[in-house]
Amino acid sequence: MKIGICTCYDNHNYGSMLQAYATYVKFVELGYDCEFLCYRKKLNTIQKIKWLPRLLNKYLMKEKFRLIEKKIQLKKHPDIKMKDAIRQRAFDRFLENFLKDKVSAPYIGFEALRAGSKNYDVVVAGGDQLWIPAGLPTNFFNLMFADEKVKRVSYSTSFGVTEVPFYQKRRTIEYLNRIEMLGVREKSGAELIERLTGRKAVVVLDPTLLLNKEEWAQAIPVKPVLENDYIFCYFLGANSEHRKVAEELSKKTGIPLYDMPHIDEFVPYDLQFNAEHLYDIDSEQFVNLIRYAKYICTDSFHCTVFSILHHKQFLAFDRYSDPLMMSRNSRIANLCDITGLSSRRYTGDVLEQMKKPIDYDRVDERLEKEKAISVAYIREALGKND
Template sequence: MKKVAVVVCPNIRNFGSVLQSYATQKAVTKLGYDNEYIKYVKTRKTAYKYLIQLLIPSIMAERWSFVKRKFFQKKNGELISRRNKAFDKFVDKYMTASPKYVGYDQLKKAAGKYSMAVLGSDQVWNPINSGSDFYTLNWLNSGTKRVAYAPSFGVAEVPALLKDFYKKFLGKFDHISVREKRGAVIVKQLTGKKVPVVCDPTLLFKAEEWDDIQPEKPVAEGKYIFCYFLGNRREPRECVLKLAEKTGLTIVMMPFFGEISEYDNKLNAKFVDNPDPSHFVSAIKNAEYVCTDSYHGTVFSIIYRKNVMVFRRHSADSSKDTFSRLESLLSIAGMKDRVVNDVWEDRFITESINYDEVTENIDKLRKYSWNYLSDSLKN
């Protein structure tokens, strides 16, 4: 019998990408489908697919950020190597992979092995990923069923030069759901279809189910503030220092190797060595406060009912602003007041979050999302 292809991104070594990949496969397995995630390795042979991106300023700006990140990683090769090995070990332990398909031709040849494909979450439909032509599922045979579960575009608009490309591949999907309201608007504009907003796959599972991947030892002893920032802005760090001053708690951090911030060194924080995704979940579970500009940092704070303070990764007027997905999540949860507008307010200590109400809101979305995924795979 043919398997289900789970198309996710566990090879992108950041906590959110791997955890949502793991959760997507776990959900498909829980619903009773034999599946494997597609282990695909790009080659330079398909580089021409990226040429159109040279004409799109917003994508080229992201590409420049990627180049700067590569310079940092090369400079800190030993550190990055240890981190990557920890991530790969987690993926090998908890996920089931296909054979490795090297290059687009191998990928297309393997397509006949699968009766259906489930495209997972994260920013898989971000225009910067369009050149790979992997998350479009264009490599599948024409009769293979396509289900999109909670993908994100990561942008407010698809660039004009790519709109026809998006219309074509979106039109081939049998079922589409998205992770945030803005994504539903984009799909409606491009295809005319009204699609549902479902929860990120990590939210499909409750705290006790995430406890299955807890490491043997906690990442830090005693009470602490867990700090995880993707952006490199000064203002969020200043608020964290204020929180530490007011509470007397130590700061625990996990570095993000994308935008290293000079301000992190001023926090006098404990940095966790070689963390894998299980350590990230553990750090949030055992924290007194969580300070983050990360979508999945916020998700796991909600799952574990934490005192969370949510910051913008970029300033509100930045062309890179991707805050819509966090706004959507906080709106659904009933937690819009947990956004910090770069200025410290004592209410983040004195006012507690009504997690009974938040859990009720999330449970409704979780139930709806499970029903959507189950029906999409069946029908």
């Protein structure tokens, strides 16, 4: 069996890279021969015109404006711009060391991708928010490129929203009905699929949760990044109140804060945030920062995942307050619900809530049950590997 994995393996994002790596590691462990599909778009004039309606997509435009704003702010702060460049090279370092040899030869242009799909028995849309409305026109993560003779499967794929725009519903239904086995990351995604198609999707674990603490120790070497005790802050959102809560925790415990600022967007409060800023951190070091932290404050789904896997005392914050994006908070809510850790979502007294003991034996039991369901789905979806 030859498996082609369609996912964001080369995004400069810690969660994306780690979920891609976990997908590959688990598939290989289960006996499958697999690789990531490398697709490079090559658009002609007609195709570029067809992409113009994307400018009406409010999710895409919000993301574009966020990136533009970050570039503008980095120009105003050349010292941070230089440090951000160091971070981008760190992402490339992880790509080179852990992922590069697991990637196909590049398929340049859609026709080459369509023809290349015949090289695989199964193509998998694997992990992450691959079905966000903004990505629909690419016809990559929705597997519309795949030849009819190639089996199409999704594993732990997310829409990132609870509803798709009305003008995308027909095409969304079309690609969902072409995918033979539907595995999604959130209950909300399964409900959306059922409303659109009448089909039942299986809710499975994020790929990073398919490996336990010991398996991650084999996949990512265990090496401390810092020598002292620290509180690790990993905030992707711009909420200054969350950072003030972390500062309060640091003041009450006497333990210093370390953070990784300006990752998704430029956050003005981070210029005064009382934390030691880290930039030269790749995905390997990101995991190790979590492993050795005394406490963790985060609004990140994957930072929450690794906090749970490594039995840390952590608090999870809602990243979004914007009504357009609030549905994305459901990722952490679903994770905490599955693991019985809803009490770890920040509600009030930071020190009392942070120090409250966590029964990780019970958490691990819950995860093992969910993992068994997910692995059974993978075996059924991908088929025999002999």
